Amino acid sequence: MSVINDAVLLESRSLRASVVEQTDALDRVKVLSLLPDGMHVTTAMVAAYFQVGIKAIRSLVLDHRDELEASGYRVLTGTELSSFKELSGIQSRTRTLALFSRRTVLNVAMLLRDSEVARQVRTYLLDREYEARTQPVDNCVHSEPESLDERIDRRITHILGKTVVPMFNALIETSGEQHKELISLRDDVKRIERKLRDHHHRLRRLEQAWGPRPYTGIMASIDxxxxxxxxxxxxxxxxxxxxxxxxxxxxxxxxxxxxxxxxxxxxxxxxxxxxxxxxxxxxxxxxxxxxxxxxxxxxxxxxxxxxxxxxxxxxxxxxxxxxxxxxxxxxxxxxxxxxxxxxxxxx
CATH class of the missing domain: 3.40.1350.10 (Trna Endonuclease; Chain: A, domain 1)
Incomplete structure (x- = not known):
């Protein structure tokens, strides 16, 4: 559950610019297939990644070209295109070739509205941003850094389990007319706790599935x-x-x-x-x-x-x-x- 709605990334160019280097978010959601050069993808490959039509990507480029060019988008023609084809082994007769870097693909994820994959990328970015902002500052020296698991468990246990829910229990015992409303509110808090736990488990699965690999992306591009x-x-x-x-x-x-x-x-x-x-x-x-x-x-x-x-x-x-x-x-x-x-x- 993102505390900040993902719409803020859709609307704020400055916020998009602040996280555009976090390209690992792409592979956390879905493996991004790359061209043989291991650095770029084509318009069709971007559309396939986000499960949308090519026209949707081209329309987005038309509307946000200056921003995408700033993050690495470019169109090859002439001798530059010929050299790229020769070096990368691409067999194509097209006279122009639009290339997206990983940064550009992440930029697209933060602009593309009608894509579930793009929404998941934005959610992952905002979840990680929230974790960074809410992590307590601790100047003590620890033998090992505190894990994401420990931070989430402590927040849920102390804020919800030891404060909010007991408070509602006490109010319910002494309440009169608001008895049913308080029970309903307490149940809502418990549902939030369950959602936070489910969200934590989802992140852990993603981290385990997409842990560091020495050759990330190579087989995806070959496939x-x-x-x-x-x-x-x-x-x-x-x-x-x-x-x-x-x-x-x-x-x-x-x-x-x-x-x-x-x-x-x-x-x-x-x-x-x-x-x-x-x-x-x-x-x-x-x-x-x-x-x-x-x-x-x-x-x-x-x-x-x-x-x-x-x-x-x-x-x-x-x-x-x-x-x-x-x-x-x-x-x-x-x-x-x-x-x-x-x-x-x-x-």
């Missing part, structure tokens, strides 16, 4: 890619790890592989890329099919099977037996974050 974008993302990673002669073959007629390349020491590389949902593993039959293409048709020195998901035990056994390197979701996240793939390094 947002289509199959062709994912293949080009893998090509970028191969190039970063020193490979040359990289060719993306994906689509009909690819002879069972999606990308081919040469390592820095001259070994041939073939890659199969599978952009699957995390709950759908790679099966043994799919591994066997790639094995035939990699070893028989292409006679590859290095066979990579890169997937956005896991591999079944049977698929892993086949890969280990026949020398196929599997890059599952966890390894893909680290590889995308800059950790080199050992198999591609020179001996």
């Amino acid at each position: 947002a890619m289509n199959w062709r974008e994912f293949e080009h993302h893998v090509a970028v990673l191969l190039r970063r790890d020193g490979c040359t002669g990289i060719v993306v073959h994906g689509g009909p007629g690819d002879r069972g592989v999606d990308v081919t390349a040469l390592t820095a020491d001259g070994r041939s590389v073939v890659v199969q890329c599978k952009s699957f949902a995390p709950y759908r593993p790679v099966w043994s039959g799919e591994l066997q099919k790639f094995l035939g293409a990699a070893k028989v048709q292409h006679q590859a020195d290095v066979a990579l099977f890169v997937a956005t998901t896991s591999f079944t035990p049977d698929a892993r056994a086949i890969a280990e037996t026949h020398g196929v390197t599997v890059v599952d979701r966890g390894h893909l996240e680290k590889w995308s974050a800059g950790v080199p793939l050992p198999i591609l390094q020179a001996d």
Whole structure:
């Protein structure tokens, strides 16, 4: 329960500016998918995050462009757009590209009225602001900082449990005509106490679900890619790890592989890329099919099977037996974050 109504963020630009750096609020509510550069999102991605139409985002930009530009919004054209596409691996024929930084997306959350996700972001910001303002100032030295759990429990126990409710109990015992009204008011106080406790538990769940992660946002951006974008993302990673002669073959007629390349020491590389949902593993039959293409048709020195998901035990056994390197979701996240793939390094 926000003590300050979230409408204040909708109306006050100065208040929005004061919290626009708190971009972690976005991922506390819902994971924000990023472009391969790990820094920006497109208009369509912003609309998807807030579960609204693209027109709603474009209309908001039209009404608040100067504010959004101050928080990082920009439109790329010409050579700047070409350079960005090349560096980020984006495949698009558009002549302009609107980019939103994380700060800009948070700014949108504080302006967008007809979005439940945006409302939840504003509520989270205001809840945290309220906690910061109401935390007692204590100059004593503690061995450990007081937790959010302890602060909320103390406020509820001492203010509601030990003061307000007993006061109502005493009044009810001596009341006459106002007996029913006092009982009703006491019940209202108890409902507020329950809501505060529920709110506290919700915050704790959010904090546990979105605790610090070394590669926050990387897999979310990869999950947002289509199959062709994912293949080009893998090509970028191969190039970063020193490979040359990289060719993306994906689509009909690819002879069972999606990308081919040469390592820095001259070994041939073939890659199969599978952009699957995390709950759908790679099966043994799919591994066997790639094995035939990699070893028989292409006679590859290095066979990579890169997937956005896991591999079944049977698929892993086949890969280990026949020398196929599997890059599952966890390894893909680290590889995308800059950790080199050992198999591609020179001996």
